[in-house]
Amino acid sequence: MTRSSRATESGLPHDLSFEATIAAIEKRIEEAASDEDRAAAQAELERESRRVFSKLTPWQHVELARHAQRPRMLDYTSRLLDDFVELHGDRALGDDPALVGGIGRFRGRSLVVVGQQKGVSTDEKVKRNFGMPHPEGYRKALRLFELAERLGLPVVTLVDTPAAHPGLDAEQHGQGPAIARNLWALTRLHTPVFTAILGEGGSGGALGIAVGDWVAMFEHAIYVICPPERCAEILWRDPAKKELAASALRVTAAELLELGVIDAVLPEPGGGAHRNPDAAADVLAEELDRFLAGVDEGRWTLEARQQKFRRMGRWEDAG
């Protein structure tokens, strides 16, 4: 992917500080005078990306997960699906643009697809409330989960949200009960559910669509109980201690796999998903394909999902 296509609306690229050396080599590739120079720079780029990304701190994972150019939900659906018919409304109160849902076609079959869309341009971000759903969004998701169950379609949920929207209207319309109802519904939904954490898995706002049979998480995505800044503020009254909080909270895919709360880590292309969204979408497509193949072979049961969540947690028995 070229630099210009990663540039933001203002025309300025938003590279993170630790990406500077990678961006510099990319610039050289673009400006290379000969194929030979370009090939040499390409090889250097791969080496440098590996070097930088092999020693990322947990906080740098947080920055990558929130990267201005990180592919959004609709960047994945447009690559993953042959067609997508978006459906709107929760049939009670309204339609929530932060939570996108509809029917998708994937390799010759139909799926119900639901996910949070953060937005790319400033206008879209505002329209989509930065991917923070209201209760209407969770109820739209629920309505589509139930449709999937009735019609025997697998469900794919794509998670990328900082949080469920904290606001007056959201509270008035039952944000807590809406999320709770989805959790409950997903523990009994009699159809396969595949979940991918794309970027930010923000607390209950993420979990409300993430109770899946198979929860896969991109290598540089994060999944948190609370943003590290807020954790630092609450525990230590100092949001600046966010890096300490990011380490202590175990927010990375590798750590969460070890804790048994996700099922797979999806490797990202060199330099992160934002440097090659096509390759990232391919990884996701292959994972989904493997999941659906397992379903086709009769290896899916609802009980397995229920038991997986029943077992989650680590405690001690002092008795």
Add this chain to the structure above:
Amino acid sequence: MAFLKRRRFISVIGRKSAVPPGVWMKCAGCNQPVIRTEVGANQWVCPRCNYHLRITARRRIQYLVDPDSFQETHGTIVSADPLGFSVDEVNYSYRERVKKAKEKTGLNEAMITGFGRIESTRTVLALMDFSFRGGSMGSAVGEKFCRAVDDAVRERLPVVLFAASGGARMEEGLLSLVQMAKTADAVRRINEARLPYIAVLTDPTTGGVYASFASLADIILAEPGAHIGFAGPRLIESALKVELPEGFQSAEYQFRNGFVDRIVNRTELRPLLGKLLRYLSTP
């Protein structure tokens, strides 16, 4: 959860109270001096203004359950430190905090589970205690609720929850978050066994506990004035840059919006629960 500490000056939680155990205390509801023993005799509800003070899970049991009928279960399930949440730079250790909470409260965890009779109906009870780490839900709380539900399903008993929680427990990270799904799954088991599940939301019931098993009950009762909501008011204020309206996220607000069946005075809870449990167990 800092906002939850606003009422600390009148707190009767735990053994440490900002107010010395004198004869008089100042009510946080009406700001008037009231006689401590009179408030205590009224189940820690102000006799002047009906302000409901926070009380411990042990006191709940005392007010609620038929004498000598409570048998605690799963009391040995305690928090581990699954993330090794210890940050030397700020001198913070989760293990140490849990140890202190145990010493302060005499509890093992933020939830007590057990069997008890409420006006003669045998019931499985789960009672949260805000004095233990803000009633926060980590792995141990989630597991205790699930095991209590297993008991109810096995013995075909109704489940009564008393919720009191600032939300999920930060120091167990995502393991705390997934307890929301795990406890929601437990509610599913109550439902599929066709057993009644009643939740009483007390001050406060917020965050991950509100957005999971606490709001999934068949019948939801709330104590007057209890703070009930998903997002913390301070977070909403800072996110929206607005002043919140008076009474926002109160039990009465939730009642008006249709999320609570009835607001019930503490002293009237026992007879109402007794009646509901009888009616629902012998239809």
